[in-house]
Amino acid sequence: MKRPHLFSSLCCCVLAFMTASSSAALFDRGGGLIYDSDQDLTWTQDAGLSGSLNWDNAIAWAESLMLGGVSGWRLPTTTQVDDPTCSGDVRVSISPLNPLIYEHRLDCLGGEMERLTAAADPWTNPLFINVNRTRYWAATHYRNGTDPCVYFPNYDVPCTIATREGDHVDFRWQWAFTGAGNIDVPYKTTLKKGNGRYAWAVHDGDVGAVANPAPEIRVTDPAAPATDLQMSFGNVIEMTQADGTVTVTNIGELDLVIGQIAVADPLAAPFSIPNDACSNQTLTQGMSCNLTVRFSPPVTGASIDSFSIPSNDADEGLITFNVSGTG
Structure with missing residues (x-):
């Protein structure tokens, strides 16, 4: 066959x-x-x-x-x-x-x-x-x-x-x-x-x-939830002041480059940033920096504002952080 x-x-x-x-x-x-x-x-x-x-x-x-x-x-x-x-x-x-x-x-x-x-x-x-x-x-x-x-x-x-x-x-x-x-x-x-x-x-x-590693920004404050991108000072007696700390951390694998904070969206009185150790800084993986936000109400009444945190994070290149307080 x-x-x-x-x-x-x-x-x-x-x-x-x-x-x-x-x-x-x-x-x-x-x-x-x-x-x-x-x-x-x-x-x-x-x-x-x-x-x-x-x-x-x-x-x-x-x-x-x-x-x-x-x-x-x-x-x-x-x-x-x-x-x-x-x-x-x-x-x-x-x-x-x-x-x-x-x-x-x-x-x-x-x-x-x-x-x-x-x-x-x-x-x-x-x-x-x-x-x-x-x-x-x-x-x-x-x-x-x-x-x-x-x-x-x-x-x-x-x-x-x-x-x-x-x-x-x-x-x-x-x-x-x-x-x-x-x-x-x-x-x-x-x-x-x-x-x-x-x-x-x-x-x-x-x-x-x-x-494909990348920088990854995380912005926190002491009050829970820490990552909600907002800080409330509550009631503050007029003509006094209260300070809060905002922490910026690089949780990515590449360097996080932070731009000048509060330029694209600046703060106005009664809010201010008296101490800024983050602007124009480069954070390596796991590194953090802090800035201080101050609320100084001259009179009674509620106040709200926001400020910007720019960085080279591809997904969150411009973070908006909100602040509020009552004098």
Whole structure:
């Protein structure tokens, strides 16, 4: 009986893979970072950073990578041939001419590389750059010894993985986001770990949320609630005075630069700022400064006013602080 061509065996699997996929929620965080919200992972935008490395060096490269101001990068995972996320029968081909196991079941969506390919197709996605036609190392080890497999995809049997190089010891999974020649579709294979392949680094979580530090202003006063941006002096006898302290703190990661206070919105009598240690100051992370607000009612009656606190906080560049009191 004529054996089916490798490409024809791929077609139905690829079709199932493509129809089952959905659009990934990918976000360009800048700085070479792409956030994959479906998997809560951050991928490097440049898929060609590593160059060709053997598997051990690829692992070491990812672990030593510092990108977006963070370490903790790693290689992505893929699935074993009998992963429970695979639908239908396991379909694996073993080439009699080389020690590669070709995994054609692209609907096995338990691995990070499969899920990215299913939902976002990095090969054609403009968010990514330098996606190579060559295969990429996965962090996943191929299990030495026996696995469910099939010599050609017209029957399923358990078999011992043996080739001209012997059992598949020290083999690792590798993933191709596209193919070449007759295999012009995504697929994965095993390969002896000493061979050279590209590596694509991934990081758990949204690195962009950590990798874009910024100054963050917080303005407080002693009366609860401390962050309501208002100070009440209550009743103060006329021709006397009462002082209150306003504290400005940088709770961000970058330096907070404070402008001249009470210029855009100045205070008027009976309010004043007799002491100001904040204007035109730069606060490093966690640093604070204080200014004194004074209420000096000359006569009876209620008074209200406000003053401005400018800074380089991108979200709150001009804080308005309200004051009130009754003489």
